[in-house]
Amino acid sequence: MFVGDDWAEDHHDVEVMDGSGRRLAKARLPEGVTGMARLHAMIGELTGDDTDTLEVLVGIETDRGPWIRALVAAGYTVLAVNPLQAARFRDRLGVSGAKSDAGDAHVLADMVRTHGHELRPVAGDSPEAEAVKVVARTHKTLIWERTRHTQRLRHALRDYFPAALIAFTDLDAADTLELLGKAPTPARAARLTIAQISAALTRARRKDIAGKAAGIQAALRAEHLAQPDVVVAAYAASVQALLAVLTVLDAQVKTLQGQVEAYFGQHPAAEIILSQPGLGSVLGARVLAEFGDDSHRYTSAKARKNYAGTSPITRASGKKKVALARFVHNDRLIDALMSQAQSALLHSPGARAYYDRQKARGAGHNAALRQLANRLVGLLHGCLTNGTLYDERTAWSHHAENVAA
Template identity: 30%
Template structure:
């Protein structure tokens, strides 16, 4: 730890605040007093001794509240274990707050630590202390997001393989319905080049499909026709070279598919143990992955969303209103939790296919001239009111208690 000044021993009874500018290797810390004067500034390393020293200095200085730019990680865990109040100020806000103290607004770690500390000193009433989700929810969120990341990699690799095959073996690229399904990968493993496919007759292809238990519904004759009528791929000595690249993509895809499946099994097991599972499982048209996404992104720290509006705003399913003089503009809300918005909008989009009330809200939005994404956000906003109430009351969704749904049902049957 590098210290630039020592904590004052005078006025130890006064309140103290601290700001921490987080980094991957070390963290700049600033402690200020009630007058907003920096009484200690130092840097601690991002390791166990450094974090222990951080807590020791903060407690010795009488710090009770700490401002930081992120709400997770070892630093936050250490602060919470020391029973310090943590207030998260997003980096975008810190960037704007720099000009509050300096006209230049340049990035400086130690200066940012001071800005964080002084902001919670002056604007404490506008800040909500960090509330942690349960360990089960944090684990589910980690698994859910890891699956989504691997799924994105799978799509990217599949697209790369498709582009590669269009150049070297076009017939295989469109042979089956998808390129990253087991039958496609099995075919490419067995018949990797155009030369391999040229040796296939209709009968040989039929025998191979039987040997791998193909159940796709397309007749072998049709598949053989697709192969023979497609553009010719590369043959000759170069084909073997391109086959190495093809096999590399296949290996990556198979590994991704295997790991995604393993994460999905683990998520199903986690869901059986989560206390909020019954709440979200009661919603229409939800299955394991959709339920785990909703639980993961909404969390189970009820105090984080004291009103349904707070949940809707963080999810970005309500517009942002700006007013200046006589001009009022309503625009898309960019500042939000995108993972939460995606989870709620995904659920809302699915619900309209199985729930009359959801279908009605979506259709009314479309009739008003909204685009599909906008209409989905309107529906997600409506669902937010219901989900929040069920979530706060620890109750499953009951369609018979949904007044708007019952009114719509009576109207349709009248």
Template identity: 30%
Template sequence: MITSDVDIFLGLDVGKTDHWACAVTKDGTKIWNKTLPNDEAKLVSVYLKLMTQGTVLVVVDQPATIGALAVAVAQHLGIPVAYLPGLTMRRIADMYPGTAKTDEKDAFIIADAARTMPHTLRSIQVSDEDEATLGMLTGFDLDLARQITQTSNRIRGLFTQIHPPLERILGPWLEHDAVLEVLASWPTPAQLKHAGKARIDAKLKKQGARRHTAWAGAIMDALYEQTVVVVGTDAAGLVIPHLARQLISLHAQRVDVATHLETMVEAHPLYQVLTSMPGVAVRTAAIIIAETSGKTFPSAAALSSYAGLAPTTRQSGTSIKSERVSHSGNKRLKRALFLSAFASIRFDPTCRAYYDRKRAQGKRHNQALIALAHRRLTVLFAMIRDGSLYDVPELKIA
């Protein structure tokens, strides 16, 4: 960010009920150093008071969640807002004397870093309402995905304990609500045997399973592979129906969120551009839009650094010289781009060729995928900048 015209740097160490606010001038003089309630009227009062003394830049360490109101009030008053990433702030803090960590000290470090090291800041612009909604929906969708994984693993763990052959059959099918309805009705091996193949088949068919007959047969075959009843089976029978119903509900919620996401993303100007790239579907496009909205990136390298895909160089004398994957950056964006790169190697020959080349160079699977994600993000930056669709390059035949 360009801060040459800023007179006052206001650092906010944000909190749930109160922020610590520290304002410093260009020469480093503190002119405000107090707690600031997370309240609109109090924020407006402090902002306006500082604006009478010069141009103000508000710098926060968390622009979303608990810092959202402070950012929104500043933007409403026309005050520019910047973001100092938490990891960057902690590294800068090591250069200041003392080992204590307090809100007051953190607020001063944020303000002083903005004054002396403006290159560490990231600009925050006013986000469009739809993009803010996308951010909230994608975050909720990610929470649902984690809960689905957790619940599925819990069900699989119970069946692994009481009937391993049945787990090997049912485990991969837990994403289907028809199978979950069967488990909700007959949760234990004994109940499934008593229900019989015909009733299980009818239940699967009623719930829309296309391979209901084959699945019912596989379940019955697995049931007869084990005759011993394991201790704890009855207790599992009490828990599994609740978990199955919970998983059905989570699936329904995720479908509902996906419907809203699809409607909003398809109406976004960048939809056609983003989804023209192989491996980028509605959810990935929504995360890209949500995580980059309101932020400016002067180059592809800056965007890669923000996403945590830019390699970090390690060098010490002549004995150590290597590059490793960065552990910083936007985790949600990095994960989405990583999974997108993984999907692309099945559909895009050029991505597959690049991945194979990296593997041939000795890189591990994850390393090759991260390199591919970095390469694809560079292309994506140019696509967004120029508003152009993805053009599959021709493969060079050796």
């Protein structure tokens, strides 16, 4: 039996279909316990006494949340459908462009009926892994938000206070936020004393305070092109708001980092992940969060690499065959893996040698780094599958032998 579930924030449009494609039932169910009970009742009426032998496949465009948990707990096979896949499949069934929630439920039901063997079941990750995912994703989101607000601050300063960009190289640093908060206009900044600047640098634990304080004061007092006073005042008000947001974001990033490290440290796979080159508690938590810990999710190292987006895709037509980088991938995961590869260059001689060989073959930095990340994903898969810690000599022995030969 095949179920298409088109979900919204407060309801689910559901269609149930048999193996021949015949619609057995459809309904709009409320989100929550009531809706789940009605879904069970609907399927129970259709299956009768055949519950032990009949498999129920549910297609839905998400892989997380209480509703998904309840479907899995009920014994249904839940298939996570990428919205892009569903849109392409919808185009196969009609060309009019018509779209509705009930129609999307029909598309999902028919998709799991005809292509269920090609869709990915929702992973059975442990609650510990889910907890790591929650804090690791929020931590990374806050870092991205801090970067966005820092860029907004940079753009504003460039428009009315370019001297600040010369004086402060790190706009989201504690001393920069403090001094800009005290003096958000060029006139007030020019009146900052060496003592005030030095005090802020001391609180931020900077080195060479005397030299840096003199350099900041000189930059702030240098001549520059000015905006009208009323425009400067408006920019100053905007900048102070951005500074307040950045101060809160910086504090919460630090607080949540402690939570990431704590939750990750409690996971059984933490020791194996931390043994990998280039992975610390934060990056390791992100890698675990995005891969999950379902031991049956990745049937091989290649499957894990494909999901990671580090392995290339091949396009072949006639005699022409090219390997290209994957551009459709989990952004959070590929960001963590590329950071790991960059860090591994400094901590693993084998990783460094592997990267240098890719460069010697003509690969650019990003391409060589992606190939190294792909290799590291394979090593991680082997360690997790076998329950062993990373060993530098074992990890790169095959490549060393090939070079020697």
